[in-house]
Amino acid sequence: xxxxxxxxxxxxxxxxxxxxxxxxxxxxxxxxxxxxxxxxxxxxxxxxxxxxxxxxxxxxxxxxxxxxxxxxxxxxxxxxxxxxxxxxxxxxxxxxxxxxxxxxxxxxxxxxxxxxxxxxxxxxxxxxxxxxxxxxxxxxxxx
Amino acid sequence: xxxxxxxxxxxxxxxxxxxxxxxxxxxxxxxxxxxxxxxxxxxxxxxxxxxxxxxxxxxxxxxxxxxxxxxxxxxx
Numbered sequence: 261x262x263x264x265x266x267x268x269x270x271x272x273x274x275x276x277x278x279x280x281x282x283x284x285x286x287x288x289x290x291x292x293x294x295x296x297x298x299x300x301x302x303x304x305x306x307x308x309x310x311x312x313x314x315x316x317x318x319x320x321x322x323x324x325x326x327x328x329x330x331x332x333x334x335x336x337x338x339x340x341x342x343x344x345x346x347x348x349x350x351x352x353x354x355x356x357x358x359x360x361x362x363x364x365x366x367x368x369x370x371x372x373x374x375x376x377x378x379x380x381x382x383x384x385x386x387x388x389x390x391x392x393x394x395x396x397x398x399x400x401x402x403x
Numbered sequence: 404x405x406x407x408x409x410x411x412x413x414x415x416x417x418x419x420x421x422x423x424x425x426x427x428x429x430x431x432x433x434x435x436x437x438x439x440x441x442x443x444x445x446x447x448x449x450x451x452x453x454x455x456x457x458x459x460x461x462x463x464x465x466x467x468x469x470x471x472x473x474x475x476x477x478x479x
């Protein structure tokens with residue numbers, strides 16, 4: 261179902277952002293067959309999917325014509341229907357997952373160009389967020 | 404402006420940056436655009452359409468926190 265096994269690793273949390281209300285990680289690589297683009301990401305265990313900004317998705321070659329389908333998502337204030345695609349890989353620091361389903365949408369609240377790193381990536385690991393060290397550890401799951 | 408990613412962010416506090424990386428995994432690059440407004444920064448991505456971006460090197464869209472800046476509370 262998933263392809264190659266996830267590769268464990270770790271990533272630094274932006275320390276200034278960590279002092280506030282979000283967990284922000286820098287330079288997340290979004291990979292397709294033709295290459296990679298990079299974007300910052302908010303770690304969100306409350307999000308089922310990884311959500312990629314619309315224009316960044318377009319740079320990666322994703323559009324309505326090649327979407328895999330749409331998914332109805334519950335968001336604050338109601339429901340939204342988002343395009344569904346599949347990235348070849350997402351790399352966060354030294355951790356990597358292949359074949360990650362993503363949704364394409366905007367974040368809002370002044371953070372349109374940021375992606376959401378949701379459970380579609382996080383659940384592939386045992387994840388530890390270490391606020392003392394400002395890092396996230398992605399360790400191999402036993403099951 | 405060219406430099407390490409930390410240098411580029413430090414030089415543009417409070418702005419969204421579109422950076423052309425020197426290569427995959429590179430920690431250095433060149434600032435193509437710097438905007439305070441996220442919508443403008445996001446819209447400028449249109450100018451760097453695929454596959455041109457792939458030929459010239461990967462793009463990195465990032466936000467440079469200003470010193471002491473408080474990020475807004477966030478919820479989807």
